[in-house]
Amino acid sequence: MSNKFDPQAALADTRHEFGEHGGVNLSIEASTTFTVMAAETMPELFSGRVGPEGGCYLYGRHFNPTVYALGKQLAAIENTEAGYATASGMGAIAAALMQVCNAGDHIVSGNTIYGGTFALLNSYLPAKAGVTSAFVDVTDHASVAAAFTDKTRVLYVESIANPTLDVADIPALAKIAHDRGAVLIVDNTFSPMLLSPANLGADIVVHSLTKFINGASDIIAGGVCGTQEFIGSLMDLQLGSLMLLGSTMDARTAFNISMRVPHLGLRVTEHSRRAQVFAERLLERGESVVYPGLAGHPQHALLGSMINEGYGYGGVFGLDLGTAERADRFMNTLQNELGFGYMAVSLGYFDTLMSCSGQTTSSELSEEERREAGIAPGLVRISIGYTGSVEQRWGQMVTALDRL
Numbered sequence: 527m528s529n530k531f532d533p534q535a536a537l538a539d540t541r542h543e544f545g546e547h548g549g550v551n552l553s554i555e556a557s558t559t560f561t562v563m564a565a566e567t568m569p570e571l572f573s574g575r576v577g578p579e580g581g582c583y584l585y586g587r588h589f590n591p592t593v594y595a596l597g598k599q600l601a602a603i604e605n606t607e608a609g610y611a612t613a614s615g616m617g618a619i620a621a622a623l624m625q626v627c628n629a630g631d632h633i634v635s636g637n638t639i640y641g642g643t644f645a646l647l648n649s650y651l652p653a654k655a656g657v658t659s660a661f662v663d664v665t666d667h668a669s670v671a672a673a674f675t676d677k678t679r680v681l682y683v684e685s686i687a688n689p690t691l692d693v694a695d696i697p698a699l700a701k702i703a704h705d706r707g708a709v710l711i712v713d714n715t716f717s718p719m720l721l722s723p724a725n726l727g728a729d730i731v732v733h734s735l736t737k738f739i740n741g742a743s744d745i746i747a748g749g750v751c752g753t754q755e756f757i758g759s760l761m762d763l764q765l766g767s768l769m770l771l772g773s774t775m776d777a778r779t780a781f782n783i784s785m786r787v788p789h790l791g792l793r794v795t796e797h798s799r800r801a802q803v804f805a806e807r808l809l810e811r812g813e814s815v816v817y818p819g820l821a822g823h824p825q826h827a828l829l830g831s832m833i834n835e836g837y838g839y840g841g842v843f844g845l846d847l848g849t850a851e852r853a854d855r856f857m858n859t860l861q862n863e864l865g866f867g868y869m870a871v872s873l874g875y876f877d878t879l880m881s882c883s884g885q886t887t888s889s890e891l892s893e894e895e896r897r898e899a900g901i902a903p904g905l906v907r908i909s910i911g912y913t914g915s916v917e918q919r920w921g922q923m924v925t926a927l928d929r930l
């Protein structure tokens with residue numbers, strides 16, 4: 527079964543590159559252009575007959591060895607043939623969608639997705655490329671299937687949706703897409719290591735590396751994982767969406783992130799362990815808490831059937847405090863009086879980040895769209911960090927709740 531896959535083991539099996547002088551870390555290939563030893567090689571490079579797999583590089587926006595090495599790490603943890611890193615998560619998402627879709631094509635998308643992705647699908651792509659989208663509740667498979675047209679090329683979902691934490695049934699959604707000649711693209715930003723969508727039927731996996739994978743809130747970056755053919759097509763000199771729209775990652779950035787991938791598994795495990803403790807204790811207190819690791823979450827069993835063992839149910843939970851005012855008071859107390867966490871968007875940081883989703887990352891949605899997507903006005907999204915001790919942090923959270 528798919529959940530016997532261990533991304534940490536797959537990462538170790540991916541042969542690590544030595545640095546240029548035998549260094550234990552890979553080298554930063556800080557060159558934008560690459561020499562050939564024979565003039566005849568140049569046309570071979572341009573035609574794609576030789577490329578990075580053969581150790582031949584052309585130009586840094588095309589492929590760079592350090593960025594390529596990070597792509598291999600991403601492909602290892604996602605168990606795909608290939609992967610490549612991009613300048614941002616949005617760069618990865620936009621390139622993947624533009625690569626699969628042509629003008630006039632159609633996308634079926636989850637309705638609880640990252641605000642930037644929603645704006646891309648709802649506003650940008652229709653205006654700029656004539657690619658339209660229908661937004662559906664991905665937990666309602668009948669409405670997902672009903673939203674397909676003969677122009678639908680992509681079913682787009684987030685593995686664990688932002689910010690509602692609805693879990694996508696990836697095998698069922700892959701079947702719906704494949705039966706209708708479409709590909710399933712999964713944004714796995716919320717669940718690296720713990721979920722490997724490609725093992726469950728996804729064709730393309732996209733990431734914002736800005737979150738858990740980098741883990742330090744100091745770098746904006748993204749990644750795309752898929753078949754060798756698909757990743758190659760992104761770099762096509764005529765029609766490659768990464769090559770031509772140019773959301774290239776810098777080699778220094780790739781090096782920095784690649785140094786953090788080896789401990790991603792440890793970090794995700796600890797984020798999940800703490801999220802589970804907090805969610806259970808909040809539930810015991812009678813709070814309205816949403817976390818897929820809780821038995822009462824509607825897709826708890828589903829996620830349990832899909833996850834790789836040992837990495838928990840993820841590091842993000844939702845706490846609905848009823849009104850935006852109460853949410854604001856809670857966050858102000860935690861950050862400014864108790865020194866626990868930051869009022870900031872994003873997630874996957876080593877410290878705790880909290881934001882009121884309706885006012886921030888989902889503000890691209892109208893009030894009605896937010897209501898339909900189940901984003902309550904008092905919902906605080908908490909990405910739990912691992913600084914401090916669990917008991918110290920829990921005590922602070924209780925104090926903030928008691929003061930409401």
Ligand SMILES: *Cc1c(COP(=O)(O)O)cnc(C)c1O
Pocket residue numbers: 614615616617640642643684688713715716733734735736737746747748
């Ligand atoms: C942050 C985020 C993105 C966008 O990533 P950037 O790196 O900021 O471009 C996309 N999807 C999800 C689920 C995210 O959380």
